[in-house]
Amino acid sequence: MSFEIDIEKRLGDTQVSLTLAAGEGATVLFGPSGVGKSSVLNMVAGLLRPDRGRIAVDGEPLFGDGLDVPPERRRAGYVFQEARLFPHKRVRANLLYGVRGEAQRFEDIIGFLGIGHLLERWPRTLSGGEAQRVAIGRALLSQPRFLLLDEPLSSLDRARREEIMLAIEHVRDVLKLPILMVTHDPEEAERIGNRVVRM
Numbered sequence: 782m783s784f785e786i787d788i789e790k791r792l793g794d795t796q797v798s799l800t801l802a803a804g805e806g807a808t809v810l811f812g813p814s815g816v817g818k819s820s821v822l823n824m825v826a827g828l829l830r831p832d833r834g835r836i837a838v839d840g841e842p843l844f845g846d847g848l849d850v851p852p853e854r855r856r857a858g859y860v861f862q863e864a865r866l867f868p869h870k871r872v873r874a875n876l877l878y879g880v881r882g883e884a885q886r887f888e889d890i891i892g893f894l895g896i897g898h899l900l901e902r903w904p905r906t907l908s909g910g911e912a913q914r915v916a917i918g919r920a921l922l923s924q925p926r927f928l929l930l931d932e933p934l935s936s937l938d939r940a941r942r943e944e945i946m947l948a949i950e951h952v953r954d955v956l957k958l959p960i961l962m963v964t965h966d967p968e969e970a971e972r973i974g975n976r977v978v979r980m
């Protein structure tokens with residue numbers, strides 16, 4: 782199982798609850814605004830504490846039965862709707878932030894994302910799609926055990942979306958990292974998700 786999630790959380794007037802046991806590949810959370818999709822990702826990342834339940838990724842328990850592994854030890858790679866790059870660091874320094882692993886890995890990831898020519902640029906000079914590819918690169922370079930993607934395509938136009946979809950498919954099929962992704966878009970859900978969970 783990649784993601785085993787059985788959680789409940791009260792957020793203001795909203796009761797968020799989700800039960801899923803996902804096999805390998807990408808699991809897409811799909812559903813209307815406000816049902817708690819982003820909150821689920823935050824609970825898996827360890828940034829928000831469920832009221833009750835349990836969370837495990839790749840068989841490793843992260844939350845439940847008195848256990849609450851801190852976020853930095855969960856080793857999630859997290860990519861948001863906006864790239865959230867550090868504006869005062871060049872692309873290279875953004876990528877190297879939190880890097881683990883050896884130089885070859887850096888070359889491989891830069892290569893499949895097609896961002897080698899951007900390393901000396903400042904984030905403000907990047908297009909939305911370029912910035913998002915750098916954000917994915919930064920997440921992957923921390924050597925995560927799994928990837929959380931919160932609507933990573935929704936701020937992009939159609940052509941840019943295609944580039945990022947290809948990158949996500951590469952992560953799914955070649956790097957074989959478990960992916961938990963939130964989207965509003967049925968076409969994206971269908972294409973990326975090995976399974977789609979409606980919330």
Ligand SMILES: Nc1ncnc2c1ncn2[C@@H]1O[C@H](COP(=O)(O)OP(=O)(O)OP(=O)(O)O)[C@@H](O)[C@H]1O
Pocket residue numbers: 792793794795813814815816817818819820821
């Ligand atoms: N700290 C909080 N206090 C009160 N309500 C909250 C809090 N955090 C989130 N909520 C509410 O919980 C609900 C779920 O929020 P969440 O962002 O997880 O939904 P979502 O499904 O990701 O929505 P969207 O698709 O719009 O991003 C929303 O109604 C939100 O207003």
